[in-house]
């Protein structure tokens with residue numbers, strides 16, 4: 107409990123934000139600070155809890171009607187804010203943390219996935235085909251079947267369209283893999299999309315082919331777009347329902363703020379529609395997709411503020427610089443991959459490929475930076491991370507420091523010499539902690555990258571030690587869960603949730619408090635609202651989560667089982683597990 111408690115009204119808050127007030131505060135013992143002006147009364151008081159604060163823990167908070175934290179301390183300190191209208195909740199000793207941020211997530215895809223043909227990651231070929239056969243039974247002839255997620259290392263042989271043709275001759279089928287960067291289509295899907303022996307590889311993509319040049323059905327990166335463009339898109343109503351479902355799920359895990367990591371127009375519209383219907387609770391940043399070749403994506407960025415709302419900022423641009431370091435070898439690496447891709451020996455298969463040229467990238471990032479937009483890169487390989495850092499450096503030399511913290515995302519592999527470059531140029535790292543336990547997608551990464559480089563996979567320890575700002579992103583639905591509690595545990599253990607003999611990048615483990623800071627205060631800084639979210643203290647917005655255990659007092663291997671009891675955003679209870687049961 108806090109022995110000294112700070113109580114502020116809005117007026118007092120204004121005072122301590124200026125320098126002279128801070129000096130006075132330092133010279134006067136807190137007990138002698140003049141009493142605050144009369145409180146208008148708290149809307150909500152949470153008492154008898156263990157609130158995580160910067161200095162330790164406190165036992166109660168008072169929140170005003172605008173969702174601002176008025177007081178943090180012991181019961182005596184919040185009591186003066188109680189009126190006959192105040193709602194008081196006794197937490198019976200439960201732990202309260204600031205709301206969690208997810209800085210890279212695809213909720214719409216996660217919601218739409220509920221209507222797809224899904225099988226568990228690591229499924230064998232037989233399990234996959236059984237699942238598809240079931241889905242075929244429930245689907246009208248001619249209708250599309252989409253789903254996933256297969257991973258090459260769990261199949262005994264490379265996927266081929268004929269395997270799917272046998273069980274789904276009359277339905278076009280498209281299955282994506284665990285990385286989301288490779289797809290597997292049947293013959294009917296290829297035919298409907300117009301693929302033939304003569305179809306050339308598109309820019310940034312690869313059509314896998316057999317000895318005679320016929321497509322095998324495996325499509326890498328942009329090669330899948332030719333199929334995606336003919337699958338009937340969901341209706342706006344379907345999008346809104348899927349997004350609402352996904353955001354509710356995230357509330358149940360305590361996620362109060364999120365960054366939509368690769369937003370197209372329909373998704374932006376769905377967010378805005380939910381907000382207009384009063385159904386959007388989280389604070390959302392939209393990172394709108396950009397590609398130099400795509401006129402429509404330029405148009406989307408220009409119209410971004412059509413989708414800005416109270417809790418939506420459409421002030422971020424997402425740029426894909428490479429793919430993934432799995433069997434597909436699409437992540438751009440500084441050194442060649444350890445293994446080879448069957449049947450290929452081109453430059454891209456040996457070292458991966460950069461999707462945007464530096465000549466296109468640097469002026470674009472400089473322009474976005476000058477427009478006040480934050481850029482988020484997809485950079486999995488160390489060559490793509492370097493390209494992202496170079497582009498940020500170019501923007502800084504042209505514009506000076508703009509205040510936007512451009513964010514290099516995924517960062518599966520980062521050259522040691524590039525890590526200290528981030529902080530001086532105001533670049534930040536985003537990492538994908540759900541992936542840090544041994545898992546099928548990681549088996550594929552280990553095979554492609556080899557045992558030596560894998561030791562530094564997701565070098566978060568080095569990133570934090572360099573003083574860089576590091577934030578987490580689940581990358582759901584590319585990964586199978588959006589549960590941040592698994593990720594927080596994995597950040598510390600780098601083992602299978604619950605603990606395991608084997609680990610993944612163990613040398614890059616961090617502490618529990620560092621992991622919690624990534625999900626709260628670090629992410630708030632990334633979002634540019636660290637003055638309002640990320641910490642529990644007077645003057646901050648009341649984005650709080652009540653959880654069923656105190657992570658600091660239990661074995662780390664139990665953290666993944668944490669259950670969120672209440673999620674509060676802006677002083678409003680937006681998820682209540684008691685009401686859910």
Ligand SMILES: [Zn+2]
Nearest residue numbers: 210367581584
């Ligand atoms: Zn993603």
